[in-house]
Amino acid sequence: MKKIHDIIEDLHRHVHVVLTRLSDQPIEINELVITPCKKEFAKDFTLVLFGLAKKLRKNPEVLGDELGKALMENQSIQSYEVIKGFLNFSLPDQFWIDLVNSLQGNSVEEQIKLDKTYKYLIEYCSPNTNKPLHLGHVRNILLGWSVYLIQKSLGHEVFTTQVINDRGIAICKSMLAWTKFGEGQTPESTGIKSDHFVGDYYVLFETKFREEYLTWQNSEEGKLAFENSKKADESEADFYKRFKNEYFSKISPLGQEASEMLRQWERGDEAIISLWSRMNQWVYDGFEKTQNLLGVSFDFSYYESQTYLLGKDLIQQGLDKGVFQKSEDGAVFVDLTDAGLDKKFLLRSDGTSIYITQDLGTATQRHLNHGADRYIYIVADEQDYHFQVLFEILRRLEVPFSDGLYHLNYGMVELPTGRMKSREGTVVDADDLINEVIREASVMAQERGELENLSKEDKDKVISQIGLSALKYQLLKVHPKKRMIFDPTESVDLQGNTGPYIMNAYVRIQSILRKTENLEKSQPNLILQEEKDLLNLLIHYPKAIQEAGHSLDPSQLANYVYQMAKDFHKYYHDVRILNAETQEAKLWRLNLIGIFSNYLSHGMSCLGIEMPDRM
RNA sequence: GGUCUCGUAGCUCAGCUGGAUAGAGCAUCUGCCUUCUAAGCAGAGGGUCUCAGGUUCGAAUCCUGACGGGAUCACCA
Structure with a gap:
């Protein structure tokens, strides 16, 4: 065929x-x-x-x-x-007949499969364990999942992974606050979603710390520090802002305690490790709920607590090869100035590893474990420089997989009011956002009343599909590399260039198909211009999704699917299908919209959006 | 300051491997539900594609520069 x-x-x-x-x-x-x-x-x-x-x-x-x-x-x-x-x-007509035969004789997957395929490992989400997921993670998650689905449907072998930052000072802050102020409360006892529960203690720590710092600023000691250490012309406010980190690490009792906790963790203190495991588990349970709501999952997870020591062997290899150098105090660095980058430290003078040491380690470890051809890191573009350095170093170490590394650097999400700032409480929480779009979908569904005959369970499912389609499409339709402004009130829009608009095209087709029985495949003896427009979109679908895959850009697919829905809505309005002029025309049109709906739902499914049969 | 990146309608975005008169959605205004789901369709208004040069038969698209936003430049992650 x-x-x-x-x-x-x-x-x-x-x-x-x-x-x-x-x-x-x-x-x-x-x-x-x-x-x-x-x-x-x-x-x-x-x-x-x-x-x-x-x-x-x-x-x-x-x-x-x-x-x-x-x-x-x-x-x-x-x-x-x-x-x-x-x-x-x-x-000539024969062209269109051949085309219809091809569409009837091959599944969408068969039409789009590539001849040459690769093995991919896609890293996405990669959260810290001190706070719940927020809007930025949602963009990351949806992008990663869609890239995964697209590559897979093109015939590639694809695996997903997340790197979880489960260690460090941040989680110790949550642990300390819970120890001091938690009074034995748990997510179960309070009924708070478990990742939020932990996040609340992180916020509590910051609040207590700020209070402590403010008190200190008004103390004799604090005033003295200002007088003695301020720069010329530096205001009191500027000084205390600059001094905050130093205060935290050298003076603050809370800071001392948190740092001590980190040291105890690194020594493997049993009580601390057990508390750490317990609180992290709460966070994972919460993450998993959010990820399930969004319909995504991972084949592998890497935990920084298990990988942060990796990379030191690689450092030694680099030194042996003469790629890296040692400074006088024993720290290791690499000079990348000839590649337009800077001098980059890779190991502290005390021999401990830093962020990039670990990334070098996990990169090689992953290659050993999975042996993929291509490694896609889905990480916000604020880390562009980090990945440039990371990839350059791996090239210089001549690792065999250096050609397959790719940083999908999506732009940060901003609100109409500007950047999200946790300190100002303007961070949009992932769970809140998901609940909000579903709530809005529910209100609208109530008004339309199309779902009245469904069971409560089916109804809820459809409503959640509608709400999520709005959110997912809203985030995916923008080119990944572009910084995007996300208006939460727009994300619950269900009209125009939105997920539900596309969904509605599909649902209209299903509604018609439900009203017919025994569809025979049929060839058209007359194809309307409107029908050629629809066929033209199907002709170019393979190219569109392949291009989206090639450039790791789901927005191309999203926009294509929108165009399809738009042309269908027009066709639906202009052309009678069930009441077609002749029986032949009716059969042909039913066939056409059936095929069309397969492509529509295929495109949407590759964006991670499920289509209901009615809405 | 160095490097990277973005600048298209009031707002949010397509279009960018050069091609016909620069497209959508939202918002504003006007029509269309006794006819397959109106979460729809049709129409109106809205543009110096930031600016200035250059390459070309042809530039929103490629090159150079300016202006304006953003990111980044730790022995942090």
């Missing part, structure tokens, strides 16, 4: 043969630019002539005319029209 790809290639070949006959110059088949014709010219396809005309030293319009005539004689095309440098042409 021919695939769409073959049919398009045939078309190019027909044009190429004729063109070669008209030309004294060799022309490559991939020099032909054939696109769908713009709607106002009422033809099926367009060949752009400028490039060819230049190469053949002919006037574009003359060339277009010659070409059109020859293709007509050949019966490759049905009609044509040359406008400026464009050859617009329509194809």
Whole structure:
């Protein structure tokens, strides 16, 4: 059974043969630019002539005319029209019949599968364990999951992973606050979602610490510090802002306690480790609930507590190879200035490892464990520099997988009011956001009343699918690399360029199909222009999703699916399907929309969006 | 200050491997539900594609520069 790809290639070949006959110059088949014709010219396809005309030293319009005539004689095309440098042409019925056969005879997956596939490992989400997930994580999660789904549907072998930062001073702050002020409370006893429960103690620590710092600032000691250590012209406020870290590590009783806790953790103190495990488990349980709500999962998890010591062997190798250097106090660094980067430290003078040491370690460890061809790190673009350095170092160490490393650096999410700041309480919490979009969907569904006959369970499921589609599509339709402004009130919009709009197109089709029985496959004897528009979108679907996969950019797929829904809504409005003029037309249209809905739901499913049958 | 990145309608965004008159949605205004789900369709208004040069038959798209936003430049993560 021919695939769409073959049919398009045939078309190019027909044009190429004729063109070669008209030309004294060799022309490559991939020099032909054939696109769908713009709607106002009422033809099926367009060949752009400028490039060819230049190469053949002919006037574009003359060339277009010659070409059109020859293709007509050949019966490759049905009609044509040359406008400026464009050859617009329509194809014979056989082309469309072949196409419909291809669509009926191959699944979407078969149509889009790539010949050459790879093994991917995709890292996404990668949370810290001191706070619940927020809007930034949601963008990350949805991107990662969609990239995963797209690659998988193209036939690649794909695995997902998250690196969990479960150690360090941050979690110790939560632990300390809980020890001091928690009075034995638990998520169960308070009924608070467990990751939020831990996050609340992190916030409590910060609050107590701020109070403590303020008290100190007003004490004799604090005032003295200001007088003695301030820079010329430095205001009191500026000084105390700058001094905060030093206060935390050298003076603050709370700071001392938290640091001591970290040291105890590193020594393996049993009581501390047990508290740490307990609180982290609360956080994981909470994360998992949120991730389940979003419908995502991971094949592997890496925990920093288990990987932070990795990388030291690599440092030694680097030193042996002469790629790294040792400074006088024993710290190890690498000089990357010749690559346009800076000097980067890799090991502290006391021999302990830092962030990048660990990343070097996990990178090699992962390659040992999974042996993928490509490693995709989905991490916000604030870490661009870090990844440039990381990848450059791995190249210099000549690790075998350095060509397969890719940082998908998505832009940060901002609110209409500006950046999210935890200190100002403007962070949009993931769970709150999810609940909010579902609540809004519920209100609207109530108004429409289409779900009245469903059981409570089915109804809730559909409502949650609608709400989530709004949120997911809203975040995925923007190009990943772009910093985006996220308006929570817009995310609950259900009209226009939104998830529910696309969903509605699918649901309308299902509603029609429910009203018919025994669909025979049928060939059209007449294809309306509106139907060719729909078919044209299906023709280009494989290319669209392949391009989205190639560039790791779900927004291309999102926008494509929107275009499909838009054209369908118009078709639905203009053309009668169940009450078609003839039985033949009805059968054909039912077939067409059935196929179309398969592609719609395929595209949406690759965005991680499930489609209900009614809404 | 160095490096990277972005600048398209009132707002949020497509388009960017150069092609026809720069597109959507929201918001504003006007029509269309006795006809397959109106979460829909049709229409109106809204643009110096930040600015200035350059390359080209042709530039929102490529190059250079300016201006404006953002990120980053720790023996932090």
